[in-house]
Amino acid sequence: MNPSKIKMVVTDMDGTLLNSNHQVSDRFFELFHELSKKGIQFVAASGRQYHSIVEKLKPIKEQIYVIAENGALVKKQEEELLVIPLQHHLKTKLLDTIDQIDGAHAMLCGKYSAYFDGSSTSFFDEIKEYYEKFEIHDDLSHVSDEIIKIAVYHKLSAENYIYPELKKIEEQVKVKVSGMHWVDLNHIDANKGFALDKLLADTGVGKDEVMVFGDYNNDLEMMQLVEHSFAMQNAHPTIQEAAKYQTASNDDFGVERVLETLL
Numbered sequence: 001m002n003p004s005k006i007k008m009v010v011t012d013m014d015g016t017l018l019n020s021n022h023q024v025s026d027r028f029f030e031l032f033h034e035l036s037k038k039g040i041q042f043v044a045a046s047g048r049q050y051h052s053i054v055e056k057l058k059p060i061k062e063q064i065y066v067i068a069e070n071g072a073l074v075k076k077q078e079e080e081l082l083v084i085p086l087q088h089h090l091k092t093k094l095l096d097t098i099d100q101i102d103g104a105h106a107m108l109c110g111k112y113s114a115y116f117d118g119s120s121t122s123f124f125d126e127i128k129e130y131y132e133k134f135e136i137h138d139d140l141s142h143v144s145d146e147i148i149k150i151a152v153y154h155k156l157s158a159e160n161y162i163y164p165e166l167k168k169i170e171e172q173v174k175v176k177v178s179g180m181h182w183v184d185l186n187h188i189d190a191n192k193g194f195a196l197d198k199l200l201a202d203t204g205v206g207k208d209e210v211m212v213f214g215d216y217n218n219d220l221e222m223m224q225l226v227e228h229s230f231a232m233q234n235a236h237p238t239i240q241e242a243a244k245y246q247t248a249s250n251d252d253f254g255v256e257r258v259l260e261t262l263l
Contacts, residue, residue, distance in 0.1 A: 001227075001228050003261075003262050005208065005209050006040060006209060006210070006211055006228070006262060007039065007040060007041065007205045007206075007209040007210070008040065008041045008042070008043060008200075008203070008205045008209060008210045008211070009035065009040060009041070009042050009043070009210075009211050009213075009259065009262075010042075010043040010044075010045050010067075010196060010210060010211065010212045010213070010222065010226075011042075011043075011044060011045065011212075011213040011214075011255055012045055012046055012192075012213060012214040012215060012216070012218075012219050013044060013045075013046035013048055013053060013056065014046065014047075014048070014179060014215075014216075015179070015215035015216060015232060015234060015235070015250050016213050016214055016215045016219075016232055016250055016254075016255060017044070017213070017250070017255050018056065018250065019250050019251050020250070020251050022056075022129055024056055024057065025253060025256060027253065027256050028255065028256055028259075029059055029060065031256060031259045031260065031263065032060055034263050035259065035262075035263070036063065038263075041064075041065065041203065041205070042060070042063070042064045042065070043064065043065040043066070043067060043196070043199065044057060044064060044065070044066050044067065045066075045067035045071070045192045045195070045196065045212075045214075045219075045222060046067070046068060046070075047069065047070045047149075047151075047176075047178040047179075047182070047184050047218050048068060048069075048130050049068060049069065049109060049114055049130065049131050049132060049133065050066055050068035050069070050073055050075060051131075051132035051133045052129075052130055052131060052132040053066050053068055054066060055132050061077075062077055064076070065081075065199060067192055067195045067196065067199070069109050069148050069149040069184075069186070069190075070149060070174070070176060070178065070184050070186050070190060070191060070192060070218050071084070071186070071190050071191045071192040071193070071194055071195035071196075071221075072084045072085070072109075072148035072149050072186050072187060072190040072195075073111065073148055074195050074198065074199060081198070081199065081202065082195055082198055082199075083111065083146075083148065084148065084186070084187045084189055084190040084194075085111075085146045085147060085148050085187065086147050086148060086149070086150065086173070086185070086186065086187050087187070088147075090172060090173060091108070091141075091147050091150070092141060094106075094150055094169075094173065094185055095140055095141060095150070097165075097166070097169070098150070098152055098166075100165075101152075101161070101162060101165045101166075102161075103154050103155065103156070103161060104152050104153070104154055104161070104162055104165075105119060105152065105153040105154075106140065106150055106151070106152055107127070107131070107150065107151045107152075107153065108140055108143050108145070108147050108150055109131075109147065109148055109149035109150065109151055110143065110145030110146055110147050110148065111145060111146045111148060112133070112145055113133045113134055113135055113145060114131040114133065114134040114135070114151075115134065115135050115136075115137050115140060115143045115145070116134065116136060116137075116140070117136065117137055117138060117139070117140055118136060118138065126153075126181075127153075130151075148186070148187075148190070149184055149185065149186050149190075150184070150185040151178075151182055151183075151184050151185075152166070152182065152183045152184075152185065153181050153182055154181055154183075155181065156181075157180065157181075158177055158178075158179065158180065158181050158182050158183045159177045159180075159183075162183040163175065163177050163183050166183060166185070171188075172188065173185050173186065173187065173188055174186040174187065174188055174189075174190055174191055176191070176217050176218040177216070177217045177218075177236075178216055178217065178218040179216060184218060191218070191221040191222075192218060192219060192221055192222040193220075193221025193222040193223075193224060193225045194221065195222075196210075196212075196222045196225055196226075197225055207225060207226050207227060208226075208227040208228075210226040210227075210228060211226070211228045211229075211230065211258070211262070212225075212226050212228065212229045212230065213230045213232065213247070213254070213255050213258070214229070214230075214231065214232070214235065214239055214243070215231065215232040215234060215235040215236065215239060215250065216235070216236050216239060217236055217238055217239070219239055220238060220239065220242055223239060223242045223243055224242060227244070228244065228245070229242070229243040229244045229245065230243055230244075230245045230246065230247050230254075230255075230258060231243035231245070231246050231247070232246075232247060232248075232249055232250055232254050232255075233246060233247065233248050233249040233252070233254060234249040234250055234251075245258075
């Protein structure tokens, strides 16, 4: 890899840029400013809600691109660069399907807020970590916001208890295990790779001029898109296999170590 060719750095948030306490290190913000001086752009690409991402990156939120909700929403500041909503008829069908899965809890992720029902309040503190803006509704089918993702939570294992029940609809929606407790459902065309490809076209940055960091299955398409992909040491085996390089864990400053080498 030729460091002088790098023009953009893209990182996932949870399990990648954020440590296990869901915090961004002070060192990252220092490195960000050094990268900016060299004209290197930064993109936060996450399954999180847009408002949650910019809250974590508050000191630099005016200077970055944000790929939110697994690629269904791309913004810079308040400008929407890409929106890929779920079809309305699928939303109703998916909610009915999720309702039949024992232990599964559905959250609707809209352009402006997230929505969940009273049955989800038992893990309210965990929800608040990922959703800066949210509302509680008795009936999710009545939510009028444009829905761009449905997140499904299971307290034991999303990969073992939710994904097997939803993988049969993968021809209709994008189904991604995005964490230990979460499976995300997006429009079939919505993923981080699709969103990043659109952003590269808009900014004129080449696929060989980008570094991507990730740890879970919802990072797969963007890892496959670029030449310089880095899996965290704590990454899912699928991501470790797909990435060209590996770095230390999110709790051992894996992203920051590579950025220091880049600088």
